[in-house]
Amino acid sequence: MNYRPLGRTGWKVSEISFGAWAIGGAWGDVSDEDALAALHQAIDSGVNFIDTADVYGDGRSERLIARLKKARKEEIVVATKAGRRLPRQTVEGYSRQNLTGWIDDSLRNLSADTLDLLQLHCPPTELYSRPEVFALLDDFVKVGKIRYYGVSVETIDEALKAIDFPGVQTVQIIFNCFRQRPAEIFLPRAKQKQVGILARVPLASGLLTGKLRRDSTFPADDHRNFNRHGEAFDVGETFSGVDYDAGLAAVEEIRGLVPAGVTMSQFALRWILMNDAVTCAIPGGKRPEQVADNCRASGLPPLTSETMLAVQRIYDQLIRSLVHHRW
Ligand SMILES: NC(=O)c1ccc[n+]([C@@H]2O[C@H](COP(=O)([O-])OP(=O)(O)OC[C@H]3O[C@@H](n4cnc5c(N)ncnc54)[C@H](OP(=O)(O)O)[C@@H]3O)[C@@H](O)[C@H]2O)c1
Secondary structure, eight states, X not given: OOEEEOTTXXXXXXXXXXXXXXXXXXBSOOOHHHHHHHHHHHHHTTOOEEEOOXXXXXXXXXXXXXXXXXXXXXXXXXXXXXXXXXXXXXXXXXXXXXXHHHHHHHHHHTTOSSEEEEEEEXXXXXXXXXXXXXXXXXXXXXXXXXXXXXXXXXXXXHHHHHTTSTTEEEEEEEOBTTBOGGGTTHHHHHHHTTOEEEEESTTGGGGGGTOOOTTOOOOTTBHHHHTTTSSSSOGGGSGGGOOHHHHHHHHHHHXXXXXXXXXXXXXXXXXXXXXXXXXXXXXXXXXXXXXXXXXXXXXSOOOOHHHHHHHHHHIIIIIHHHHTTTO
């Protein structure tokens, strides 16, 4: 496993890290046993950074991570998120009182005295024009409730505004073979400002593993069933907002580029790591085999410029018109 500096924090984190949404909820049934086995595999594979949120399984994901941390002696940095407990997203909801309550809940769930990294969880766009919210976060750092803070964003515009706030240490954004726009302006600017970048949904919710088919089905409590058209939250979080059939067609094109002995998941993750503004990709994983597979991406040789160009062409021809202008 290779490690990269997380912005200005001083931490060096695994370039393949772990996204802990699926082990919390909204991805069908995952037993505690499988979830913990996946987490332990991550640490065995060299992962030292985990992304979670207070709402993933209503604290379940955080509590599982606390159990992992208790069982392991390695240093593990945990990034959590707050804001999605609001019944309706408003800037006013990001008040000192609400933030204090959410932070305290996460501290309890994680059995921690300080949160390593707190991310605002896709707050409303207007919040990025409201410095008073970032001043509140600075206060939480001062009193030691959180070590650092960052944001998880939906759009490039939000990401660009976020990094104008000097206290923002990290931005989490969707960046993968099906979401290439961050590479144009945002990632170079984030690199210039030494902001850590967490590339989320790196496998386009499983599409970029190459295992999904037209007739694949998903359980009722899996967002790939219930949020296919953005019914519950931003549609961009499910299959990266790419129409399912169009995504499958593009996956077939990408399949032809994957070298022998490499899985498509590894290829998709290696593509992300080619961008040196990215700190880490945070693939989700429900079982140890998936996690081990994903972590092997870090040891792969760089993709050739011909391969990078070919992925760009597939994006331009089959995906760009579906997503590029939206996020
Ligand atoms: N708003 C936000 O801030 C936000 C939103 C979304 C995600 N995130 C973060 O980003 C992380 C990653 O995104 P994601 O979990 O949505 O999507 P993802 O990483 O693109 O896809 C993860 C899913 O793909 C399947 N998978 C993973 N590795 C595999 C492998 N090697 N082989 C076959 N299948 C594999 C698993 O599901 P199946 O086995 O069921 O197919 C897994 O749950 C999340 O866990 C979360 O931490 C944050």
